[in-house]
Amino acid sequence: MRHRMLYVAMCLLAVVVPALAETGELTVWSLPYEHAFPGGIALDDSFFYVAANGGREVFRLDPDQDVFRSWGVAEQPQDVVVADGVPFCTGRVNDSIVYFDPDGLSVSTALVPFSGVDLGEIHRGPDTVDGHQVFWVAEGRVRGILRYEYDPTFAPTVSGTPRDAETIPAVAAVSAETVVAEHEVFSYNVDMIPEPEPFSVASSSPPFAEWRLPLDDEHGVTDLAVAEDGILWISAGMPFLFRFDPEAGMLQMLETIQDVYIFQGLLPAPDGSIWFGNIVDGSIGHFHPETGLSEVWRIPGVVEIYDLAFDAQGGIWFADRVGSAIGRLMPSEDSAILYPLPEDSEPLYLAVDAAGVVWFSAGSGNYLGRLRAVP
Numbered sequence: 001m002r003h004r005m006l007y008v009a010m011c012l013l014a015v016v017v018p019a020l021a022e023t024g025e026l027t028v029w030s031l032p033y034e035h036a037f038p039g040g041i042a043l044d045d046s047f048f049y050v051a052a053n054g055g056r057e058v059f060r061l062d063p064d065q066d067v068f069r070s071w072g073v074a075e076q077p078q079d080v081v082v083a084d085g086v087p088f089c090t091g092r093v094n095d096s097i098v099y100f101d102p103d104g105l106s107v108s109t110a111l112v113p114f115s116g117v118d119l120g121e122i123h124r125g126p127d128t129v130d131g132h133q134v135f136w137v138a139e140g141r142v143r144g145i146l147r148y149e150y151d152p153t154f155a156p157t158v159s160g161t162p163r164d165a166e167t168i169p170a171v172a173a174v175s176a177e178t179v180v181a182e183h184e185v186f187s188y189n190v191d192m193i194p195e196p197e198p199f200s201v202a203s204s205s206p207p208f209a210e211w212r213l214p215l216d217d218e219h220g221v222t223d224l225a226v227a228e229d230g231i232l233w234i235s236a237g238m239p240f241l242f243r244f245d246p247e248a249g250m251l252q253m254l255e256t257i258q259d260v261y262i263f264q265g266l267l268p269a270p271d272g273s274i275w276f277g278n279i280v281d282g283s284i285g286h287f288h289p290e291t292g293l294s295e296v297w298r299i300p301g302v303v304e305i306y307d308l309a310f311d312a313q314g315g316i317w318f319a320d321r322v323g324s325a326i327g328r329l330m331p332s333e334d335s336a337i338l339y340p341l342p343e344d345s346e347p348l349y350l351a352v353d354a355a356g357v358v359w360f361s362a363g364s365g366n367y368l369g370r371l372r373a374v375p
């Protein structure tokens with residue numbers, strides 16, 4: 001089945017080169033078993049980690065050797081992050097955070113003492129003053145956010161031999177179309193933005209602490225991002241954002257962002273602003289809570305933007321989940337370039353490495369992808 005999927009991928013990548021197009025090189029590594037549904041990803045040196053949401057595995061791809069390494073972890077792992085060489089992943093079913101040494105087979109499990117929380121995305125925040133690593137996790141079912149503090153002096157040890165499996169990648173050229181992105185700027189009085197309010201810990205059981213957002217039963221935390229200064233940005237499937245300052249213990253609900261329906265792919269900027277995808281109309285937005293700047297770029301041909309990532313040139317890469325495409329918005333030029341993927345790929349999460357190469361997970365496509373843009 002795996003080789004059949006590779007053949008289909010190669011056929012679907014043969015597209016006509018339009019005017020004003022760039023060429024990209026797309027490499028596809030299919031997961032070792034069907035319906036793995038790769039989700040959250042992490043880059044670490046030359047390795048590519050992914051949580052296989054459809055099973056109980058975390059995979060690491062060595063793209064130079066075309067080898068998958070795998071670890072049995074919690075059921076339905078949702079996301080993965082690598083901190084100082086140690087991978088951490090979240091388990092949705094048994095409410096756990098699993099971590100391990102990538103050179104060993106065994107894993108360590110930290111069970112969350114607050115049951116039924118539905119763990120999702122995990123992101124690293126600033127370390128504590130005594131060098132402990134801090135992770136923030138989205139809790140979908142209880143409408144909360146979880147803080148996990150990890151002491152690196154108790155790092156996992158190497159035990160057993162990891163499982164490795166060779167894979168055969170498919171490589172093909174893919175053509176892309178440059179389109180004009182409709183840019184609209186909104187202006188309003190920043191005094192309309194609600195003031196931050198105290199936000200207290202709901203439950204604490206070291207090394208865990210939990211906060212519950214003021215949401216109704218129909219909503220839960222859908223996306224989470226941590227800025228360089230430790231500020232958390234949170235979305236909940238609604239047309240507004242939460243901004244949480246853990247040090248001050250203050251929560252701010254931002255309701256004044258114009259023309260946005262549901263936020264996804266939160267991407268904090270160093271200047272304190274936030275970039276985001278609007279999964280309803282295929283647009284990318286930008287908001288600065290201090291100045292009141294709110295702007296949006298509507299990208300023709302894009303259906304549902306699921307994740308965003310900066311590159312070193314000021315571009316913003318995005319995954320179009322429904323449209324099965326990877327794209328790059330150039331905000332300064334009001335233009336975007338779209339790279340089509342094999343049909344029903346469903347790209348979810350992406351990351352850009354130091355060389356400007358884009359890595360992504362394709363949920364329904366059951367593969368990991370690498371896109372090298374060639375001007």
